[in-house]
Amino acid sequence: MxxxxxxxxxxxxxxxxxxxxxxxxxxxxxxxxxxxxxxxxxxxxxxxxxxxxxxxxxxxxxxxxxxxxxxxxxxxxxxxxxxxxxxxxxxxxxxxxxxxxxxxxxxxxxxxxxxxxxxxxxxxxxxDMEPFFQAYRDVMPFLITKGNEPTRERRQSAADRERFDDTTKCILCAACTSSCPVFWNDGQYFGPAAIVNAHRFIFDSRDEAGEQRLEILNDKDGVWRCRTTFNCTEACPRGIEITKAIQEVKRALITRRF
Missing domain, CATH: 3.10.20.30 (Beta-grasp domain)
Structure with a gap:
């Protein structure tokens, strides 16, 4: 036509x-x-x-x-x-x-x-973006702390902020996730965007739920499904080093250091 x-x-x-x-x-x-x-x-x-x-x-x-x-x-x-x-x-x-x-x-x-x-x-x-956003919600993309509400701001050094600065740039466009061949073949995979947003909080020095997020991503549909094809990094319109972030999450799961 x-x-x-x-x-x-x-x-x-x-x-x-x-x-x-x-x-x-x-x-x-x-x-x-x-x-x-x-x-x-x-x-x-x-x-x-x-x-x-x-x-x-x-x-x-x-x-x-x-x-x-x-x-x-x-x-x-x-x-x-x-x-x-x-x-x-x-x-x-x-x-x-x-x-x-x-x-x-x-x-x-x-x-x-x-x-x-x-x-x-x-x-x-x-x-239909709902499966994409559900994976995003599943990694708890928000700051989690324990104890009483603070009486002043939670301070953070420039070096600590730099640790996760790259993954704060995500705009949830799904360009990375929908470029991933693993996601094409299995919609249950969390996908690069969800892992990137988990990374943003796992490595935030103010957050206290890193272990919990790592266990979520340790699932069979989690971070280990990544095959490091770099499609996600090439597709990201914000220039985020997505494959690097995924590898850092894998390393944190092995060493429990983050």
Whole structure:
């Protein structure tokens, strides 16, 4: 199925002044569509979009939804790479649509857009995130302490903070977890994102539930399922060294030092 439309150029587009070339190019967006109310099978649909190559894939999806096909369904929120809502597979790789520029994707060829893998597709590019968030909740991603409520802040040295600084960057986009072949084949695996968020508290000097979290991750569906393929690290839009964090959790389980 193919859809083509001519979009009105935005008001900010330069008028065709003599000798001034338009910055717009025509790009083919090839999107995997799925509507359970229509069919049990997904299909590919092409859209021809006039767009500035310096714009993002998210901008292209907006043009399609607003001007061509309002039924196109996808998640997005802040559009600045912070909320993690718009993770999807773009040209076969997990990325955030709001951080992926058209010019970086070889726009001379169709740009393929499909939902992330390993999670049930609800409609078009939207997947059921509940299993992902359940794994996140299971590792108790919050500070746990004992005793009486403190009368002043819990102080921490810069060195202690640095110990887990990298894993505080997670935005729960699921790009790492849905790039993991172990997760594709067994949805019971906690997945990289849950382990990263457990790491953030296991190595926090103020927390007192490290042992408890380690026992949770020592389960058959826990950290030992990792096969160190580095897919997760490559997929992370925040540049977190996920594979390194997983190895540190494994080491803590063996040595009980953290």
């Amino acid at each position: 193919s859809t083509a439309a001519t979009l009105d150029k935005p008001s900010s587009a330069p008028e065709g002044a003599k000798g001034t070339a338009s910055p717009y190019i025509t790009v083919t967006f090839r999107i995997r569509r799925f509507n359970p109310e229509v069919s049990d099978e997904s299909t590919w649909q092409d859209f021809q979009v006039e767009i500035d190559p310096k714009e993002r894939v998210l901008d292209g999806l907006h043009k399609i939804k607003w001007d061509m096909d309002g039924s196109l369904t996808f998640r997005r929120s802040c559009a600045h790479g912070i909320c993690g809502s718009d993770a999807m597979r773009i040209n076969g790789r997990n990325r955030l649509a709001c951080k992926t520029l058209i010019k970086d994707l070889n726009p001379d060829k169709p740009i393929t857009v499909e939902p992330i893998k390993g999670l049930t597709v609800l409609k078009d590019l939207v997947v």
